[in-house]
Amino acid sequence: MFQLNVLKKYLxxxxxxxxxxxxxxxxxxxxxxxxxxxxxxxxxLWTAIYQSxxxxxxxxxxxxxIIAYTLLAGxxxxxxxxxxxxxxxxxxxxxxxxxxxxxPLGYFAYRLADFLGQKVPNLVMLFALLAxxxxxxxxxxxxxxxxxxxxxxxxxxALALALNFVIFFCISSIAFWIVEIGFLFEGVRIVIILLSGxxxxxxxxxxxxxxxxxxxxxKYTVSYPINVLNGKVAAEDxxxxxxxxxxxxxxxxxxxxxxxxxxxxRYVAVGG
Amino acid sequence: xxxxxxxxxxxFDYYTKELGxxxxxxxxxxxxxxxxxxxxxxxxxxxxxxxxxxxxxxxAGKTTTLKMLSGILHxxxxxxxxxxxxxxxxxxxxxMQFAIVMGxxxxxxxxxxxxxxxxxxxxxxxxxxxxxxxxxxxLTELLDVRDLLNVQVRRLSLGERMKxxxxxxxxxxxxxxxxxxxxxxxxIVSQKKFREFFKYYxxxxxxxxxxxxxxxxxxxxxxxxxxxxxxxxIVYDGDLGQVxxxxxxxxxxxxxxxxxxxxxxxxxxxxxxxxxxxxxTLQVPRAALKESSKIILDQLPxxxxxxxxxxxxxxxxxxxxxRKHDHVSA
Numbered sequence: 001m002f003q004l005n006v007l008k009k010y011l012x013x014x015x016x017x018x019x020x021x022x023x024x025x026x027x028x029x030x031x032x033x034x035x036x037x038x039x040x041x042x043x044x045l046w047t048a049i050y051q052s053x054x055x056x057x058x059x060x061x062x063x064x065x066i067i068a069y070t071l072l073a074g075x076x077x078x079x080x081x082x083x084x085x086x087x088x089x090x091x092x093x094x095x096x097x098x099x100x101x102x103x104p105l106g107y108f109a110y111r112l113a114d115f116l117g118q119k120v121p122n123l124v125m126l127f128a129l130l131a132x133x134x135x136x137x138x139x140x141x142x143x144x145x146x147x148x149x150x151x152x153x154x155x156x157x158a159l160a161l162a163l164n165f166v167i168f169f170c171i172s173s174i175a176f177w178i179v180e181i182g183f184l185f186e187g188v189r190i191v192i193i194l195l196s197g198x199x200x201x202x203x204x205x206x207x208x209x210x211x212x213x214x215x216x217x218x219k220y221t222v223s224y225p226i227n228v229l230n231g232k233v234a235a236e237d238x239x240x241x242x243x244x245x246x247x248x249x250x251x252x253x254x255x256x257x258x259x260x261x262x263x264x265x266r267y268v269a270v271g272g
Numbered sequence: 273x274x275x276x277x278x279x280x281x282x283x284f285d286y287y288t289k290e291l292g293x294x295x296x297x298x299x300x301x302x303x304x305x306x307x308x309x310x311x312x313x314x315x316x317x318x319x320x321x322x323x324x325x326x327x328x329x330x331x332a333g334k335t336t337t338l339k340m341l342s343g344i345l346h347x348x349x350x351x352x353x354x355x356x357x358x359x360x361x362x363x364x365x366x367x368m369q370f371a372i373v374m375g376x377x378x379x380x381x382x383x384x385x386x387x388x389x390x391x392x393x394x395x396x397x398x399x400x401x402x403x404x405x406x407x408x409x410x411l412t413e414l415l416d417v418r419d420l421l422n423v424q425v426r427r428l429s430l431g432e433r434m435k436x437x438x439x440x441x442x443x444x445x446x447x448x449x450x451x452x453x454x455x456x457x458x459x460i461v462s463q464k465k466f467r468e469f470f471k472y473y474x475x476x477x478x479x480x481x482x483x484x485x486x487x488x489x490x491x492x493x494x495x496x497x498x499x500x501x502x503x504x505x506i507v508y509d510g511d512l513g514q515v516x517x518x519x520x521x522x523x524x525x526x527x528x529x530x531x532x533x534x535x536x537x538x539x540x541x542x543x544x545x546x547x548x549x550x551x552x553t554l555q556v557p558r559a560a561l562k563e564s565s566k567i568i569l570d571q572l573p574x575x576x577x578x579x580x581x582x583x584x585x586x587x588x589x590x591x592x593x594x595r596k597h598d599h600v601s602a
Contacts, residue, residue, distance in 0.1 A: 005398045012395045016381055016388055023383045098344045099379045104367045105396050268346050268360075 009105060010113035017117020028122055032078075032129075039074040042199070043067060059203040064141050065230065069201050071137075072226045075130050077198040079123065079157060080164040080221050084115045085172035085185050092175040097267060108260070112165060119161075145229060152238055153229040159245045160221045166252035167192070167217065173256065176263030197223025217248035274448060274480050275318040275341065280350035281504075282311040282336050310336040312504040313350070318482065320447075323474045325491035325512070326484040328501035329592055334484040337501070338450045341482070342372045355448060368397060371446040375453035378433065379440055380425045386436040387421040390443055397444035404443070411439045414469060431462040438466075442473070451483040455490055467493050488585050500591055507591050515587040521558040525568060527551065528576035541568050555582075 021028070050063040061069065088111065091097040100107045134150075137143040171188055174181055193199060196218040202210050213219045224241060227233045233241060287303040289295055311333040318324055326334045339345040341352060343359035343366070352359060357366035380389040394404045412418040415435040425433060434454070442449070451470070455463045471494060474481050485491055491498055492512055500508035500515075508515060525542065532549040542554035542564055556564040561579070569577065 005395075008398075009392075009395045012392050016384060016392060019388065020381065020383050094377065095374075096377055096379070098339070098372075098374075099377070101344050101362065102342050102367060102370075102372055103396055104364045104398075268344065 010109050013110055013113035014117035017114040018120050019117075021118040021121045025121060028125070032125065035074060035078060038199075039070060042070045046070065059201060061201060061203070064143065066201070068137055068141075068143060068230060069226060071133055072130075072229065073198050073222060075126055075133065076157070076160070076222050076226055077193055077196075079126050079130075080160050082115065082164055082168040083118070084111050085168050085175075086182065087111075087114075088172040089175045089181055089185075092267065093179055097264075101264075101268075108169065108256070111169070115165060145231075149229055149231065153225055156220075156225040156228050156238075156242060156245065159242065159249065160225050163217060163245060163249045163252065164221045166249055166256050167221070169256045170252055170259055173259040173263045176266050192218050193222070195219065196221045197226070217252060220245045220248055273317055274320045274322075274355060275316075275482075276353045277317070277341070278315050278351045279313050280311060280315070280337070280340060280352055281309065281313050281348045282333075282340060282345060283307050283309045283348050309504050311340070311347075311501075314501070314504070314506050316499060316506065316509060318480065320480055321474075321478050322497060323470075323481045323483070323495050325495035325498040326482065326501060327488070327491050327498055327512075327588060328484075330486075332501045333504040334501055335452055338372065338452050338482065338484060342370065342450055343367075344372075368444065369446055370448040370450070371441040371444070372450040373438060373441045373452065373454050375434070375451075375456040378425075378437060380433070380436055382426050383424060385422045386425050386428070386440075389425070389436075390421075390440055393440050393443050399444055403445075407443055407445060408439070411442060414472065415439065415465075431458055434458060434462075434466075438469075445477065446479065448480045449482070451481060451485075453485055454483070455485065455487060463487065463490070470494055488588070492584060500588060502592050512584055515584055515591070522555050522582055523558050523561050524580045524582055525554045525556055525561075525565065526578045526580060527554070527568060527572065527574050530573040530575050533572060538572075541572070 046063070046066050049058065050066075056062060058066070091100070097107075100110065134145060138145075171185070174184065178184070195213055195216060197213075198221075202213050202219060202223050213223075220241070224233070224245065228238060228241075285305055285307055287299070288306060289299050289303075310331075314333075314337065326337065328334050336345065340347050341354055341359055343362045346360045355366060355369055357363050359366065380386055381392075390408065399407075409418075412421065415438065417432060417435050417439070420428060420432055420436070425436065428436065438454070454470075455466050458466065467490060470481060470483070473479060474494075481494075483490065483494060496511060498508070498510070498512040498515070499506055524545070529550045529552065533552070535544050535547055538544045538547060538552050538554065542556040544552060545555050546553040554564075554568070565577075565579070568574065
């Protein structure tokens with residue numbers, strides 16, 4: 001009964017996040033349209049590059065593969081994208097965070113529930129788009145994906161979403177030290193998207209770069225799920241990588257916990 | 273006893289910067305750290321069911337005190353026991369029993385109707401359905417906002433929103449309520465309604481209410497006991513009506529005159545505080561009230577005559593000033 005009561009708090013938060021997102025559905029639709037531009041530009045760019053070379057594959061990708069990657073990356077980046085860090089910034093800046101200190105409610109769980117709730121309508125649209133895209137690739141180019149890979153892709157994608165949430169929960173703790181950090185969030189986000197393979201496949205940047213990104217959590221948010229789907233990750237490597245993904249979720253969650261403990265103590269000391 | 277505060281202090285570190293770019297650059301490398309004592313060594317006790325006002329100028333330490341009592345801030349030193357708990361340990365059982373309303377901060381979800389946020393609070397405070405329905409009905413009735421429950425919060429007026437905030441804060445029937453500037457920004461009619469509500473709630477629910485306000489009326493109207501804080505110190509603790517007794521034992525005599533009297537002449541009867549050609553306000557020692565009255569009535573062309581207390585506002589202002597002088601001389 002006690003557990004149920006606790007769960008109810010976050011379920012209600014989830015529902016309210018969902019309702020809020022529905023209030024802003026037009027906003028989201030417009031953001032989708034604007035997201036199409038970079039994808040379009042990259043498609044033209046790759047087309048030009050592949051036309052000017054005699055080789056069949058660059059960086060280990062054929063022309064069709066690289067276009068498929070670009071399209072998928074455009075959607076996966078959207079799927080794992082966060083946005084709650086601005087709300088956290090506002091909470092800290094305006095002192096609204098105090099409210100959470102005096103209520104019997106966990107801030108992390110509250111933010112997660114709200115975030116997922118707000119994400120649901122977006123996810124529905126994004127997955128519909130993804131299905132259309134896979135279908136289109138299949139019809140036009142005859143690209144076919146195994147059903148098993150799709151299932152594994154969905155699992156890794158869920159983990160990728162969780163991972164990105166904890167990563168940005170860590171980053172949002174900067175709000176305790178710097179008041180106006182909206183610009184920082186965008187800067188960090190672009191770097192992270194680049195490191196996660198959200199713009200180009202990581203191989204484009206060379207071997208050293210790939211080796212560095214292997215040691216970081218970011219590629220598990222975009223590049224890895226796509227590579228599960230397109231077959232770049234060998235079947236026997238899927239599970240170990242999934243475990244690594246889980247490891248990074250745990251590690252970032254621990255880091256977030258530490259950062260938030262120190263940060264909220266600072267908040268308490270300075271006064272909101 | 274519901275609140276017991278012993279030598280509670282809170283100081284903040286802050287940095288200063290001299291005017292100009294040069295000093296901005298200098299501050300990047302070495303900043304001068306200063307410490308401000310927001311609350312210094314205060315002690316008081318509050319009994320269950322009391323309604324106590326915290327009065328003081330901006331930056332006096334009222335909000336800081338409330339924040340410590342509600343567990344938002346850790347004190348620099350001292351102890352406090354609130355409802356039997358140490359507030360800054362933030363025990364769940366403690367959180368379930370009190371509420372804090374900050375006039376300038378909202379907890380309602382902006383894009384959704386207020387009843388959604390209220391329902392969330394029902395879940396947060398683990399209130400059962402029946403109690404929730406009854407409390408909600410009572411509060412919306414009292415504050416006259418039943419019809420507005422389904423309206424998006426962003427479409428409500430400030431007064432309506434504050435009422436919803438209040439309902440959100442009281443939905444779990446807290447035994448102890450901290451109100452930090454609850455009527456700020458409200459018009460006079462709304463302020464009055466809020467005061468009536470607090471009075472009623474205090475009596476009906478036997479809830480202890482601690483209130484801070486800039487508006488003297490709020491405190492004068494609601495609180496039998498007032499704690500005046502200035503520069504982090506308690507300068508007065510007692511009945512607000514008697515605040516003037518503490519120092520100047522004076523009364524005001526207001527007279528209306530049938531013919532103009534010069535201020536020089538008036539000065540012979542008492543301290544002239546205000547005067548026009550045909551009216552005057554004179555401050556006289558309380559002990560000499562009877563005597564002065566007699567002389568004034570005899571010697572001046574008086575058509576109307578009233579004796580008044582020095583307004584509480586003035587007494588309070590005097591208290592604020594006094595503390596500053598003490599600091600200077602200390």
